[in-house]
Amino acid sequence: xxxxxxxxSASGTPGQRVTISCSGSSSNxxxxxxxxxxxxxxxxxxxxxxxxxxxPSGVPDRFSGSKSGTSASLAISGLQxxxxxxxxxxxxxxxxxxxxxxxxxxxxxL
Amino acid sequence: EGQLVESGGGLVQPxxxxxxxxxxxGLTFSSYWMHWVRQAPGKGLVWVSHINSDGRSTNxxxxxxxxFTISRDNTKxxxxxxxxxxxxxxxxxxYCARGVTFDPWGQGTLVTVSS
Numbered sequence: 001x002x003x004x005x006x007x008x009s010a011s012g013t014p015g016q017r018v019t020i021s022c023s024g025s026s027s028n029x030x031x032x033x034x035x036x037x038x039x040x041x042x043x044x045x046x047x048x049x050x051x052x053x054x055x056p057s058g059v060p061d062r063f064s065g066s067k068s069g070t071s072a073s074l075a076i077s078g079l080q081x082x083x084x085x086x087x088x089x090x091x092x093x094x095x096x097x098x099x100x101x102x103x104x105x106x107x108x109x110l
Numbered sequence: 111e112g113q114l115v116e117s118g119g120g121l122v123q124p125x126x127x128x129x130x131x132x133x134x135x136g137l138t139f140s141s142y143w144m145h146w147v148r149q150a151p152g153k154g155l156v157w158v159s160h161i162n163s164d165g166r167s168t169n170x171x172x173x174x175x176x177x178f179t180i181s182r183d184n185t186k187x188x189x190x191x192x193x194x195x196x197x198x199x200x201x202x203x204x205y206c207a208r209g210v211t212f213d214p215w216g217q218g219t220l221v222t223v224s225s
Contacts (some may be wrong), residue, residue: 035211035212037212037215038157039155044205044215044216044217044218045147045205045207045212045215046215047211047212047213047215050211050213051211056211056213059217061190067119080115086154088154089195090155090212092210097169098160098169098171099145100157101147101154101157103154104154104155
């Protein structure tokens with residue numbers, strides 16, 4: 001049961017900036033930090049952004065995260081072909097007493 | 111570089127049981143919360159369960175509560191998911207992941223529930 005809503009898809013040409021939103025509520029994003037995960041085709045997910053806007057070692061600075069109120073966003077600047085993947089947000093939900101993932105967004109590089 | 115490796119998936123009949131394992135190597139295991147997350151074919155990620163570092167605290171998604179049990183053996187650096195009363199809708203790739211940031215993820219193991 002996804003309680004974090006993302007747009008199903010986003011696209012751009014190489015070099016463009018693409019933004020993906022993640023809409024939640026006061027019980028999840030509004031009170032807890034957000035992580036973003038990248039899933040390349042046919043592979044396992046990988047942590048992309050943690051604690052709202054921090055990048056793990058090795059993640060290019062083209063990827064950035066932000067949060068405001070009960071929504072979060074992932075931005076990819078300087079879009080590259082290897083960025084074609086599914087992207088998921090996640091957060092702890094105080095009401096469900098568990099983690100929730102977003103519905104997922106497929107990024108296509110035109 | 112450390113990794114998590116899942117095993118134990120396979121084909122099981124409805125109502126059957128299966129135990130998944132997640133072995134950690136080259137990374138710190140015993141001091142982290144651990145999770146199971148699943149992904150049905152062509153669908154998104156769904157959190158299943160997590161367990162705290164000493165194994166005394168667990169949480170489950172409503173869809174698996176009472177049927178699945180998460181546990182860990184810190185002496186073996188291994189996480190487990192015991193699954194009972196399996197249903198067709200439990201068919202998915204099951205991933206383990208470490209810590210509150212879900213880093214790293216394992217490669218996943220496929221569970222297929224079908225007669």
